[in-house]
Every structure is written in structure tokens, then in C-alpha cells.
Amino acid sequence: MNISVYRPGELTAADRAAWSALQSRAFEDGSPQLANPFLAPEFAMAVGRCRHGVRVAVVREEGEPVAFFPYQRSPLGVGRAIGLGVSDAQGLVHRPGFQWDARELLLACGLSVWEFDHLVEGQKPFEAGASGSYGSPVIDVEQGFDSYLAALRKQSPKFTRTTLAKERKLGRDLGEVRYVHDERDPAVLRTLIGWKSAQYRRTGRSDRFARPWISHLVEQLFHTRGASFGGLLSVLYAGEQPVAAHFGLRSGPVLACWFPAYDPAFAKYSPGLVLHLRMAEGAAATGVAYLDLGRGDKAYKNSLKTRELSVSEGWVTRHHPVALGHRARRAPVRALRNTVLARPELFEQADRLLKRMGRFREGS
Structure with a gap:
């Protein structure tokens, strides 16, 4: 060679x-x-x-x-x-x-x-x-979001019904639920990082964002936008306030999920799950074939996935x-x-x- x-x-x-x-x-x-x-x-x-x-x-x-x-x-x-x-x-x-x-x-x-x-x-x-x-669980959306949601209703009917009901209640209690698939406000990225750091500490895990190189890497990738690659910040709002957010990477037909988090003050509405459903919808609309949720046996991944890599x-x-x-x-x-x-x-x-x-x- x-x-x-x-x-x-x-x-x-x-x-x-x-x-x-x-x-x-x-x-x-x-x-x-x-x-x-x-x-x-x-x-x-x-x-x-x-x-x-x-x-x-x-x-x-x-x-x-x-x-x-x-x-x-x-x-x-x-x-x-x-x-x-x-x-x-x-x-x-x-x-x-x-x-x-x-x-x-x-x-x-x-x-x-x-x-x-x-x-x-x-x-x-x-x-x-x-x-x-x-x-490594994935969500297939190549056939469109409606096809994925229909499969999810069949695969996990209670999970799907409960999550959609919580989204409606979130809107009734806090104001209109709004989803932004590609949020460009750096302040919202800082909010997400704050939530994620707090989650790491709250659950006794090592805070990745306490390592300067990881924070620097994420900030760089947030500002990286090209035809074949880009950082993607997706945010769920209720009223005017963000309640859940995710930062991941998009390359062609693949969206790699990376850092999801939500405001624990609104945990009863399961905003993280609502966000993932909206992300699947937004990804399908922009030509993504699948969302890679990443290695790990977690309940929310098992509920959302269509298959595994x-x-x-x-x-x-x-x-x-x-x-x-x-x-x-x-x-x-x-x-x-x-x-x-x-x-x-x-x-x-x-x-x-x-x-x-x-x-x-x-x-x-």
C-alpha cells in the first residue's frame, strides 16, 4: 500500500x-x-x-x-x-x-x-x-415520517399514544409547541450545554463539557455548514421558551444524534421524547434516510428505533x-x-x- x-x-x-x-x-x-x-x-x-x-x-x-x-x-x-x-x-x-x-x-x-x-x-x-x-439503534425515515409514525404506532402503541398526548398537554399548559429543526442562535446551544452538564452531574456521570476541548469541538461544529456536512441544533419550544434541544451532525442522508437534553422543570411532559419525534419528522422532510441514535441500551432508544446497526x-x-x-x-x-x-x-x-x-x- x-x-x-x-x-x-x-x-x-x-x-x-x-x-x-x-x-x-x-x-x-x-x-x-x-x-x-x-x-x-x-x-x-x-x-x-x-x-x-x-x-x-x-x-x-x-x-x-x-x-x-x-x-x-x-x-x-x-x-x-x-x-x-x-x-x-x-x-x-x-x-x-x-x-x-x-x-x-x-x-x-x-x-x-x-x-x-x-x-x-x-x-x-x-x-x-x-x-x-x-x-446502535436507528430511526428509519427514508419512506417518510408518516410511514415511520405508522410503524411506531404498531410497534409501541402505548408509548406513541402517551408521547403525543404529552405534547398536546405541553401546548395547553405552556403555550404553542413549536419545533425548529435548524436553530442558528448560539445562545440556545449554550442553554443545551448547560442542561447537559447539569444532567451529567445530576446522574453522577463525568461532565463531558467540563473538558474544554469538547466544548470547543461542539462550538466549532455548530458553525460548520457545508453542502455535505454540518452541525445541526434542533429545538423544541413551548410558548417562547426552549424546553428540549439536541445537537448532532448531518452528513448526506445520515443524522448522527449526539447531545440531547431538556429542561428538567418540564420533565412531566417528556419533552425529550417529543423532540425526538419532531426530529424524525424534520429529518424526513430534509431527505435524511435515518437517524443514528448511537450505541447504548436505553429505554427511549428502544422505544423509538426501527432497527439496529x-x-x-x-x-x-x-x-x-x-x-x-x-x-x-x-x-x-x-x-x-x-x-x-x-x-x-x-x-x-x-x-x-x-x-x-x-x-x-x-x-x-
Whole structure:
């Protein structure tokens, strides 16, 4: 393989266009998972402006780019999927039928190991290193919102009926319910970030927005708008006030759901669920094929989904002491986390403990 490695900002306009073209043809080429916005050049460039060690390997055949591999590299050669921890789709974007040797690619990138937690399907050279696969629920709206809503009524009649009833009650109690699919007011983004930070703290989770690079990344992507990629802030209003909002990424026919939150003062109306139904309607109207809700077994995702994609976690390694040390350190942590998530009785206990810690932290 002819492999060259660049910082994201060093990619030529021609290379970025070739990368985007591979994504735009992904559906017709039979690899829709490669159209995900987390695999777009714009996402790689944005992360590169926020984090050190971001690189893109470009594989060429007869001088033409045929594959793009974004990653992050530590000084010791430990590689991670780009944006690991906040990216919901990872892998190598390539032309149909392209095959690669994972260890040869790692060697060219100066990596002893490459760790991933949302590897998309169809990445066979990397899948050999997967330690587990997990469902990533999606909402299909390619046939239109009415078709989706009809399927939802059949699949989850009580959930659908209750959610629509709460939307009507929200309008009666607070004023006209209004949905904005593409809100451009930065103040509303700041409101969403405030809600999400409070939710993380309230539930005992680590506040992602306490990390400056994540806040910077989201702000950048909010202002990124192009023909093939853009940040999308969707907001549910009741009267004149926002009650729920979501920030995600749109790339062609895929809307990747990312940061949803709502004002807890209006929790009894389930504004987050109402928002997701409106998002599905708005996405269908703008030509989106599906909304990717992201990996995770959560009640609201299970109620809204039409099917699931599969993503994997694990690592690809070369024979190197750094790779062995990294895996030895990370494997027990992952195994413990996945055991808790897979067993409801353990998850419920852990969730209750985290929430108690969150209440203590808020009180102090």
C-alpha cells in the first residue's frame, strides 16, 4: 500500500473532495455505514484543531486516493480512534472492494496499537481485534415520517399514544409547541450545554463539557455548514421558551444524534421524547434516510428505533511492548464496564450509586 500521513489541515482540497465523494457514494456502493458524519473530513479537521496528535493516513493507488484513515496518536505510538469517547462511528473510509492489512497500516502510521469503541460494520481487517459488538439503534425515515409514525404506532402503541398526548398537554399548559429543526442562535446551544452538564452531574456521570476541548469541538461544529456536512441544533419550544434541544451532525442522508437534553422543570411532559419525534419528522422532510441514535441500551432508544446497526470495540495491535502494556491496562476496565452494562441487576445498582453521588455533589 502507498500510504502518506498528514495532519488534517495539511490535506489538499482535492483529497478532502475525494474523501467526501467516497462518503456521498456510500449508500449506492452498499456501505451506508461509511456515510456517518463522524467519519467525515470535517469532523477530523475539527478534532485536529482541538486535540494534539490527530493524523489522517491516505492510501493511494496509481496516484489516486482510495482510502482515508483518521486517528489520534500519542508520543509513544498509542493510537486511538479519532475523538474516542465522543465519536459514534469509527473506521477507515474506502472505495468499494478495497482491502488492507491492518498491521501494515499501523506500521505506516507509527502506531503499535489502535483502540476503537464504535467501529462500523464492514471493517474486516480491524474486526479481527474486536472484543465485542453492540447495537446502535436507528430511526428509519427514508419512506417518510408518516410511514415511520405508522410503524411506531404498531410497534409501541402505548408509548406513541402517551408521547403525543404529552405534547398536546405541553401546548395547553405552556403555550404553542413549536419545533425548529435548524436553530442558528448560539445562545440556545449554550442553554443545551448547560442542561447537559447539569444532567451529567445530576446522574453522577463525568461532565463531558467540563473538558474544554469538547466544548470547543461542539462550538466549532455548530458553525460548520457545508453542502455535505454540518452541525445541526434542533429545538423544541413551548410558548417562547426552549424546553428540549439536541445537537448532532448531518452528513448526506445520515443524522448522527449526539447531545440531547431538556429542561428538567418540564420533565412531566417528556419533552425529550417529543423532540425526538419532531426530529424524525424534520429529518424526513430534509431527505435524511435515518437517524443514528448511537450505541447504548436505553429505554427511549428502544422505544423509538426501527432497527439496529452494529458497532464493535477492541484494538488492533502489532507485536510491540507498548501495545501489550496498553491492552493489559485497558482490557480489565472495559470488561468490568461491559459486565455491568450487560447485567440489569448490576447496572441498576451502579446507576443508583451514581445518582446518589450526583445528588451529594450537587448538594456540596
